[in-house]
Structures are given as structure tokens and as C-alpha cells.
Amino acid sequence: MTDPALLLVVLTFVLIAVTPRIFFRRDGELNLRWWSLAAPVGVAPGLLVGAELAELAPHVPQDWLTGTRLAAVVLAAAAIALVSLTLGTHRIPIALWHQSDDAPRHLVTWGAYRRVRHPFYSSYLLAFLAAVAVFPHLVTLALLTYMAVQLNAVAAKEERKLAASEFGAEYTAYTHHTGRFLPRPGSRSAETEPTTADRDTTT
Template sequence: MTLSIAKAIYALLAVGWYIIRIPHERRARRTPVSRSARGLQEIILLSISFTGLGLLPFIYVATGFPRFANYPFQPALAWLGALVAIAALILFHLTHRALGRNWSVSLDLRESHRLVTEGVYRYVRHPMYSAFWLWAIAQALLLPNFIAGLSGLVGFGTLYFFRVAQEERLMLDAFGAEYGDYMARTGRVMPRFHA
């Protein structure tokens, strides 16, 4: 493994994400939104996440900037990053497949929205967030730069910590006790193992 290959793997992670997301985004656009929690905070959080997971690492991959933040490349970490990137894409695909027309980039409920509890949702309430956490970890392992490598954890982490509780309130308002029961038996982003 070389730094160039690690950068290429990061780029392929982004391309894979795009390929997986596009058909679902098109389908979702055809399903009207019945309730939304979009607003200025949502726009800011999505922008911060995009900067950390996309903009800063792509500048680094394309130009090497900011060079002052580089640290020595570790092939073993990059190999681990490649495996985590594959896991992120698999989980991303499974999440979209389970959500179907219920998916939205923002905090929206679609017309005829139903509570999805099958597929990967049987194990975690927010597998899309889990997939993005894996992306951010893969980015940190693949890109040996304190800014570009860690910006995904900071950018996505900011979105996650300011958004997940709001999303769960939206789901509780929409699905009531059914969502409350679902929360009790699943973890947010990691499976909850019951004794």
C-alpha cells in the first residue's frame, strides 16, 4: 500500500457513495414530504459535515494541501482504512435498500412514511449514521494528514451530535410508542446486545 493508493481508495469511497445514493435520491424526490424539520441549523450542519467528509479531504487528495499537517504514512493503517471503507459502503447500500422511499438527506417524513425496522434497522436505529462514522474512520486511517484525515470525524461528528436527538424526537412525534419500543430494543449506531 502506498499513499497514492490510499488516496485513490478514499476517492473510490466517495464515488461508491455517490453511485449508491443517486438512484435513491431520485426516487425520494418523487415522494412528497409531509413533515420537515429543515431549517438554518440543518443547512449549517450539513455544510459542516460536507466540509469534513468531502471538501477538505478532496483538497488534500488533489493537491496535498495542507502539507504542514502531514504525518508519516502507515501502510498497515491504510489497509485497515480500506477495509473500513468497504464496510461503510456495504452498510450504506443496505441502509438505502431498507429505507426505500422513506430516505431523505434532511430531517423529513415522506407521505406514507412508515417506521422501518427490518434489514439493518433490525439492529440499529441509525445505520446511515453508522455508515458515515465508518467513512470518517476510514478517512482518518487512509489520509495521513491531521486536518484532512480527521476532518471527517469532526465534521460528521458535529452533524451527528447536534442532529440525532432532533431526528429521534421527530420519529417519536410521528410514531409514538411504536418508536419508543423500537428505541428500547436497538442501539443508535451500534447493535445493542441483550442478555
């Protein structure tokens, strides 16, 4: 692998792939719904390396590639930074996503959660954006679209569960000044500490 941008993007996916081992609680179940989100994280780096080895042509003009590779470096670095910040925000490990017993334990609104409700998911989307940037192709775009739809559905389900929990009022207030995956323009960060729950799912 001779492309430094490609190497950085691949390492970003490696970091995301190992976080269940190094951080999340291990009492969850690797069910079909869990694999529906995990599988693309493993597929993406293999696809990128395979595309380079096979010398597949990206679906953009050649003179765009310098700019797209620069964008890939920025996006991958942002994803790594956000994963690291989110890991450092949590005081206790949280369970894997798509678990049936993921009742909220407490809310977390500081650190990575200060302006976005699902920073883990945001970092995953940044990684897939980096994959599109480093290899602009219909296949990488399809992976990004799939993950965006899946993560949005999972996040919405988690938010409904939190809103219906004992922390519902506090969580609802928190959602008024935070975005799901991106900071809400013009909003102020939470003044009180805690929010998106150290619950039995990732965000």
C-alpha cells in the same frame, strides 16, 4: 493516484455523494443545514487527493502507515457495504436530511436498521474514519470530529420527532435494543418488522 487504499476511500465518498441523486426523494430543499453535512463529503476526497499530490506528511510515524492503510481499506469497504445494505432496505425513497416537513410515514426495523437506528449516518462516519486512517492528519481528524458532532445532533433531533409521532411507542421500544450508530452490546435485534422510518430525512 497510485495508492489503492486512497483510491478506495475516495470512491467511498463518491458513492456517498451520489446517493442523493440515485436514491433520495427530490422534493427537498438544499438548505444551509443540508450543506453543513454535505460539504465535508465533497471536501474530504479533494483533501486526500491534494495531500497525496502535494506529498504532505501524515501526523504518525512512517512505520505505522502500512497498518493505517489496511485499516482504511477495511473501514471504506464496511462503509460501502453499509450504504448498499441501507439502500436495499428501503422500499421507497426517503427525503434528504434537514427538511421541515419530514413527518414519519412508517417505521423500518429490518435490514440495515435491525441493530442500528441510523445506518446511513453510520456509513458516513465509517468513511470519515477511513479518511483519517488513510491520511492520519489533524485536518482529517477535524473533519471526522465535525461530522460526528453534526450527525449526532441531527440523529437526536430525528429521534425526538419520531418519538413524538404516531409511531412513538413502537419507536421507543425499538430504541431499547438498538444503538444510534453502533449495535448495542448484548441487545437482541427487533423481532417485529419495521423501524427507522422511511420518513423525510436520511439516517
